[in-house]
Amino acid sequence: MKNSFLVVLLVLGIQQINAQFTRRDSLQGGLRIERTSYDVKRYDLNITIHPEQKSIEGFNEITFEVLVPTQKIQLDLFDNMKVDSIVWNTKKLQYQREYDAVFIAFPEKLASKSNHKLQFYYSGNPKIAKNAPWDGGFVFKKDSNGKDFIGVAVQGTGASLWYPVKDSQSDEPDFGASIKVAVPNGVMNVSNGRFLGSEDLKNGYTRWDWEVKNPINNYTITVNIADYVHIQDKMPDLDLDYYVLRENETKAREHFAEVKPMMECFQSKFGRYPFWEDGYKLVETPYLGMEHQSAVAYGNKYKKGYMGFDLSGTGVGMFFDYITIHETGHEWFGNSITSTDIADMWIHEGFTTYSETVFVECMKGYDDAMKYINGQARNIRNDKPIIGQFGVNNEGSGDMYYKGSLLLNTLRHVIADDEKWWKLLYDYTETYKKKIITTETVITYFNEASGMDLTPIFNQYLYTNKIPVLNYEVTGDYLNYSWSNVNEDFNMPIDIDFEGKKMRLYPTLENQKIKLKKLRKRSFQIYDNQFFIKLEEKD
Structure with missing residues (x-):
């Protein structure tokens, strides 16, 4: 009877959890056979953006390998966007839409280990963000000269907001992507990776072509449209490129001087910049910022701190630009090392927030670093656990930032051997470089690398909202x-x-x-x- 009662409680608990989420949530966050039956190898995006109409048209060519025999796969595109056609081997495919999921049927079963390409043609007006980057969508603005100033940020909301994609962090294109974007003459588009060239289409539009060599998170694929000035710089092993509004060129040249010492610090602590083949860019955006891989979105208006404020409340955070440091830290934590499910997003945000403290220690020393990280504790709410619900596109508490960072600081002092700590952290970023992992992976690594059982500590800070x-x-x-x-x-x-x-x-x-x-x-x-x-x- 006791066991039966526990089973009933468990079932009721699961029902209550499920009741919090919708079918739409599970379609976006879940890993059903229509997603797991294939592996994305490459995206080739070719679109035109019409600023006046705030619209997009074009296609994404998706290269994929079949993992288990299947006749149906799921791709994703927000339901306010139109599917024009889906073509495979010159044949138009049948499909069904359920919310943002697009279930595509093939005329025959695709064999395991076979490779395929399909072209997904689409058009429409993508969602406009009300307060990017905290809500997903496009931002259509003008610069002081009246020229288009456009960007997009979709983390959490979903990349399928603006292009067809397998909208899950569990699968990145192994062989990168190309992003070809046509925009009106007089402005340019900057996307991820290396610039391949531009072509005047003779219709009032110019297409700007970019190529990414590395695997890439779907939510970090981006477009940035403006009258940009290109500033070039270089480190011995890395190209540095800055795309800024023409009116901000002078201040940008001075302000971005902190990039080199930041890169020197991060590479010494976390290993070589993981996407060196694609270069590193800061791109000015009409919103605050986002960790778009190899094309970091920058919108902090050339101020120190976070929009001119120190989030730690200590004064230490006012000697650097929060957006430059934090969003670049994501290149190692989030872009290179990625969580399978956004329920584990502390793997991105906790480590990246800790990278701010690492930078402070590189530049100012241990005492200021401890002052900074402990000052951040005032931002912790302890409202709910850091880990979210899996399979329903649900992040946990926003405490994943500061509490996640303070967890790492705690582990450092539990280990109580700085030489061992820095080696452990360096080896962590190298071991899981360009890999998709879970919290269990992190805990296992830290236990083995430290030679200690740290599991109870991880469990306390990640799975409860109770501070010891x-x-x-x-x-x-x-x-x-x-x-x-x-x-x-x-x-x-x-x-x-x-x-x-x-x-x-x-x-x-x-x-x-x-x-x-x-x-x-x-x-x-x-x-x-x-x-x-x-x-x-x-x-």
Whole structure:
């Protein structure tokens, strides 16, 4: 009876979880056979954007390999966009639409290990963002000279908002992509990868051709349309290109001087820039920013901090441009190392937010880095767990940014060996370079690389919204201490300083004590700036 009751509770719990999400959510976030039966090898996008009509027309040629025999696959395109035709081997294919999913039927079963190409022709007016990049969509604006200034940001909302694609982070085109975009004469388009050239189409439009050699997240494929000035720079092993509005050329040349020291720092800590074949670009956009691979969107208006503010509240964040540093950090964490499901997006955002602290430490030293990262704790809400619901296109708490970063800072000090920590982090980025992984992959790696069982720590910070509380009390020469507000198996150590000597304690849920000769309340310090915890002193 007890087991049956538990089964009923489990079923009811699953039903409640499922009730929060719609069929549309599962179609976008799920991995059914129509998605897993094939592997995307390449996208070749060829479109025209009409700024006055705010419309797109063109096609995406999708090259794919069949993994298991199938006669039907799923691609995705938002249902407000029109499917003009889908062509395979010169044949128009039948398809059915369900919300944003497009189920394509082939006239015969496709054999395993066979390779195919189809051309997906489409047109329409893509969704306009109300507040990019926090909501997905296009931004159509004008610069101060009245010329078009256009961009797109779709993370979380879905790349299928503006082009046909397998809209899942679980599959990236192994052999890259080409992005060919025709725009009105007088402006240009900048997309990912290397510029191949432009062609005047003799109809008032010029097509701008770009090529990506590396695998690429579908949501980071992008277009940027403006009257750009191209600024070129170079490091010994990397091309640096900046595309900025003509009116901002002078300030951009000065402002982007921080790119080289940033790259030197990140490459020393995370390994070589992962997309060196495609180069590195900052592209000015009419919205704040986004980690578009090899074409980082920049819209911080050449200010230090985050739109002129320090998100840490410490003052440390005002010596660098938050958007340049954070969005470039994503090239390693999010673009190179990608989570299979957006429920695991802390793999992108936690590590990238930590890269800000790494940059501070490179430039200003350890003390300022600790000041910066602990200042960010004020932004944590503890509203819900960092990990979201899987299979329904659902991210977890926004705490994935700052709490995720503070988790990494905590792990660094649990390991308590900086040489080992930096090697572990460097090897992590190299081991999973250009791979798609899960939280379980991260935990397994950190456990093996550190030689420690860090699983209870990961579980506490990722799967609950409870911050560990260290309870302590001084009674005579004894320091009493214990954990509360934690999982039963939580076993994180903590460091204290007593009369200039660093000591490691191992609290549990049960009260423990240590004798410290001539102990006084002010004669010891708990290193709570090295571990993301709360302190509670008993009177």
